[in-house]
Amino acid sequence: MKLVERPGKSKDKKDAHAKDESSDVSGVVGRANHEVIKKFPVDPNLKDYERAYASFDWDEAKKELAWFAGGKINAAFNAVDRHLHDGRRNKVALYAISADNRVEKWTFQEIYEASNRMGNALKELGVKKGDRVFVFLPRVPELYIATIAIAKIGAIAGPLFSAFGPDALRDRLQDSEAKIIITNPQLKTKLDGIRNELPHLQYVIVVNGDKSQLKDREFTYQELVEHASEKLHCEPMDPEDPLYLLYTSGTTGKPKGVVHVHNDILGHHMTTKWVLDLKDDDIYWCTADPGWVTGTVYGIFGPWSNGTSVVTYEGRFDADSWYEVIDKMKVTVWYTAPTALRMLMKAGDEVVYRHSLASLRYILSVGEPLNPEVVRWGMKVFGLPIHDNWWQTETGMQLIANLPCMPVKPGSMGRPLPGVYAAVVDDAGEELGAGQLGRLVVKPGWPAMLRTIWRNKERFDEYFRIPGWYFSGDNAWRDEDGYFWFVGRADDVINTAGHRVGPFEVESALVEHEAVAEAGVIGKPDKERGEIIKAFIVLANGYKASDELLEDIREHTKRQLAAHAYPREIEVKDNLPKTRSGKIMRRLLKAWELGLPTGDTSSLEDD
Ligand code: PRX
Numbered sequence: 001m002k003l004v005e006r007p008g009k010s011k012d013k014k015d016a017h018a019k020d021e022s023s024d025v026s027g028v029v030g031r032a033n034h035e036v037i038k039k040f041p042v043d044p045n046l047k048d049y050e051r052a053y054a055s056f057d058w059d060e061a062k063k064e065l066a067w068f069a070g071g072k073i074n075a076a077f078n079a080v081d082r083h084l085h086d087g088r089r090n091k092v093a094l095y096a097i098s099a100d101n102r103v104e105k106w107t108f109q110e111i112y113e114a115s116n117r118m119g120n121a122l123k124e125l126g127v128k129k130g131d132r133v134f135v136f137l138p139r140v141p142e143l144y145i146a147t148i149a150i151a152k153i154g155a156i157a158g159p160l161f162s163a164f165g166p167d168a169l170r171d172r173l174q175d176s177e178a179k180i181i182i183t184n185p186q187l188k189t190k191l192d193g194i195r196n197e198l199p200h201l202q203y204v205i206v207v208n209g210d211k212s213q214l215k216d217r218e219f220t221y222q223e224l225v226e227h228a229s230e231k232l233h234c235e236p237m238d239p240e241d242p243l244y245l246l247y248t249s250g251t252t253g254k255p256k257g258v259v260h261v262h263n264d265i266l267g268h269h270m271t272t273k274w275v276l277d278l279k280d281d282d283i284y285w286c287t288a289d290p291g292w293v294t295g296t297v298y299g300i301f302g303p304w305s306n307g308t309s310v311v312t313y314e315g316r317f318d319a320d321s322w323y324e325v326i327d328k329m330k331v332t333v334w335y336t337a338p339t340a341l342r343m344l345m346k347a348g349d350e351v352v353y354r355h356s357l358a359s360l361r362y363i364l365s366v367g368e369p370l371n372p373e374v375v376r377w378g379m380k381v382f383g384l385p386i387h388d389n390w391w392q393t394e395t396g397m398q399l400i401a402n403l404p405c406m407p408v409k410p411g412s413m414g415r416p417l418p419g420v421y422a423a424v425v426d427d428a429g430e431e432l433g434a435g436q437l438g439r440l441v442v443k444p445g446w447p448a449m450l451r452t453i454w455r456n457k458e459r460f461d462e463y464f465r466i467p468g469w470y471f472s473g474d475n476a477w478r479d480e481d482g483y484f485w486f487v488g489r490a491d492d493v494i495n496t497a498g499h500r501v502g503p504f505e506v507e508s509a510l511v512e513h514e515a516v517a518e519a520g521v522i523g524k525p526d527k528e529r530g531e532i533i534k535a536f537i538v539l540a541n542g543y544k545a546s547d548e549l550l551e552d553i554r555e556h557t558k559r560q561l562a563a564h565a566y567p568r569e570i571e572v573k574d575n576l577p578k579t580r581s582g583k584i585m586r587r588l589l590k591a592w593e594l595g596l597p598t599g600d601t602s603s604l605e606d607d
Contacts, residue, residue, distance in 0.1 A: 036409050037385040040385075046273070047405050049403055065265060065266060065305075066081075068236035069236070071239070072239075074154075076234065083304075086307065092105050092106065094106040094310055095309065097314060098314050114141075114145045115146075116229070116232035117229065117230055118146055118149035119150075120228040122155065125203055127179060133146075134160055134176070134182070136183040137207060139295075147296070151244075154237055157243065157296075158176055158178060159246055159296050161292070162187055165562055166560055172255065174198060175455070176257055180202060181203075183206060184209070185213070188204065203218070205221050243261050243262045244296060249501055250491070252502075253502075254505065255502060258394050258396075264396050264397065266448075267446060268305055268396075269305040272306050275401045276303070277362060282333050283329055283332050284308050284331070285326070287322075292367075297397060323351065330359040333362045334363050336363070337365060364387045364389060365387070366390070366498075368497075369411075371411070372411040376410065389414055392473075394449075395446070395472070397446065399446065400413045400484050412484065413484045415482045422443075425441050425469065435480075437477045441469040443468065494522070495531055497528075501565045503523075503586060504521075506521040506561065507521050510567070513552075513553050513556045514540065515549055516537050516540065520585075522536075533566065535571070537553070537572055
């Protein structure tokens with residue numbers, strides 16, 4: 001890994017571092033796990049959980065942030081600009097490792113200037129407060145700069161996974177009526193074919209674009225920022241003004257736009273401090289892509305608000321490269337995901353020992369159930385427990401965690417953070433006692449809670465169907481010590497390698513293929529990825545099943561939807577079980593797959 005100086009202007013180079021499917025789950029008793037790991041090498045930021053839990057007040061915590069007159073705030077100002085005046089001006093904000101292993105360093109001052117230029121360029125293009133600007137880039141510095149720039153001018157940032165195909169893009173850009181998209185030449189090809197279906201999309205900005213290849217209303221990023229001013233008035237926002245819009249999957253329909261606001265930064269800041277336990281001399285690596293909420297909240301806003309040096313790696317996953325990142329960058333705090341950890345475990349211990357991981361002091365995981373055996377393996381090879389925590393795109397911040405100040409119970413998600421009241425309830429919203437399985441709910445009022453679903457109030461209201469509770473859609477139980485244990489989703493949402501995938505999206509992409517007449521999609525348990533996507537299809541007249549055809553269908557879904565959202569398994573059926581109203585019964589498909597009792601089938605359509 002070679003450290004290269006970033007071309008272009010740079011002032012002071014001194015840096016500071018030089019499952020469950022059942023619908024009625026209440027009443028089932030959870031098994032207690034008495035295994036605990038008590039080991040945390042440094043003095044944690046949050047030292048006494050019980051005391052903090054009893055006395056913490058979000059209003060008090062507001063003092064940790066920078067506010068404008070009249071109670072206004074800007075999350076990007078807190079993430080970047082304020083560090084120009086707190087001694088961190090020349091501290092490295094970003095160590096960006098490119099796919100070919102070159103490392104660029106960006107100080108807070110440099111991110112400040114670059115985001116100001118980008119903000120001014122967007123304003124020149126007519127972007128106004130509340131406009132949606134989407135970012136469709138791999139993990140390159142411009143992704144981070146653009147996200148900050150969009151927030152600074154009061155526009156709404158729309159993070160997109162670079163793995164998305166045209167269908168996934170179209171759904172998000174159409175629904176949000178995005179005005180601008182920032183991308184690169186390779187990813188732009190996925191956009192070109194759907195451009196005429198996006199009447200609201202005014203401009204495309206291409207990072208490292210070749211001007212001669214661009215059409216009308218397309219600009220290179222470089223030409224826009226070249227002459228733009230480094231001075232920008234950071235927009236004072238009402239705390240309730242939108243900050244970012246992130247699409248996520250539910251059980252029915254297309255992905256929904258979860259709306260988060262500038263006030264979220266309060267939750268980002270405090271949870272980063274407590275859960276990620278970042279200190280001023282930490283080098284922090286969040287492996288998540290900002291197309292996923294973890295990458296936006298804990299890859300950008302949370303750590304930067306705490307003035308932390310962030311490592312980002314554009315390259316793909318493989319054990320050797322990942323350990324190399326930790327070794328070469330001297331990563332101290334590492335936030336990753338169970339599938340990645342399982343894959344590392346599969347890669348073996350030998351590859352771990354080929355690197356020096358001595359810098360690591362703290363490892364965290366999120367997004368899927370973390371198997372106790374992975375935690376034990378982590379103890380063996382890293383000498384550290386892996387701290388699991390729980391949250392969602394909708395919750396906007398971590399809510400339940402194995403905090404550094406408390407013993408880790410392998411297999412548990414931890415305890416609710418100070419300022420957060422979580423519970424397990426039955427379907428009537430009655431709280432259940434320790435050991436009883438039910439719905440995981442949270443009392444509304446934490447700072448980063450979703451504010452609405454973009455232009456879909458009805459869907460938003462469903463989360464609060466019983467007054468006083470936010471329904472997460474997860475099933476869980478709580479033990480005597482107040483630790484929460486994840487059991488499964490209460491709906492059909494699939495969690496494959498930490499990616500939340502709605503079966504409907506995959507079914508829609510499948511039936512777009514000319515050979516597919518009908519499709520039903522489920523999550524099938526998988527040792528490595530938690531779940532894989534399995535599709536049951538009925539072929540259109542005139543088509544015969546063959547390996548080539550199934551491969552073509554798989555490739556089609558991958559191309560159209562997303563690289564991670566295609567069915568690894570496809571089974572051809574003569575017909576699919578449907579309700580009388582024609583809805584495919586995924587519950588039955590899953591029961592078939594798992595060899596479970598099929599339950600009530602009285603609503604099945606007649607043959
Ligand atoms: O089912 C839970 C699972 O991931 C879902 C949230 O996915 P997403 O909105 O993509 O949020 C990602 C940010 C973490 C949850 O409803 N999940 C999340 N964390 C855990 C988890 N399942 C088990 N254990 C966890 N720690």
